[in-house]
Amino acid sequence: MAVENNVTVNSSRGADGNSYTTSVANDELTNNDFLRLMLEQLKMQDPTKPMDSEQMLTTQMQMSSINTNLETIKTMQYLADSFKQSNISNAATIIGKNIEDGNVGDNGVTKAYTVNSVETVDGEVILKARQILYIEDQVRDKDGNYVFYDVKGQILDENGKPTGKKVALEDPGRVIIDKDGNPVILDENNEIIEDSGYTVDGSTMPVYSDQLSAIPFSQVTKIF
16 A cells, blocks of 8 residues: 555555555545556556546546535536625615515514624525514604603603503504694693693604514615
8 A cells, every 4th residue: 555645555565576556535526636647557567458438538537526515516606605794784775774575564564673783594685674563653742752662652760660641543553643743641630731841853753663584685686
């Protein structure tokens, strides 16, 4: 047995005294290595029993085909890796933006999300996003500060506790406006508070789900 350039060659000597190669082993064997071994074997062959040239040519062609396939695999892997990096780079540009995935909620409206982050899972680009439950009209108090209220319209203090006042809502987040263009504010008995000093300025704010949704980037139908 001889080892050269990581190529292991096993040989044996025949009855005629000539040495014959019985096996060659190397995971990194190239076409040039094969040609070098074949030439070496030609020099050592028995002149009365020459090697089959057709078989040698077939073996060389098989070796060339294997090398070509290996190079093709490497190229395809490189392209696949580049495509993944391109996809995640493209997906990263929509972090902070709103998307739709074509699904419709129980209210019959297409679901919308705001993208928080991007990651790859088993080679697929996945967006982590929070669903926008509804759009809330912004209300200001008499001091000009924005008022926070829950889905029932209960006005909350800085600690998130109900104050006893309510913003009258037509739908979640949609404020009922009185004849003077001001929001209708109710007291704890659901009676309208006249001249409350509360106003709306036409601005809105999305209200999000507490849960993160995992959305394949390939399923995004709209970005806005």
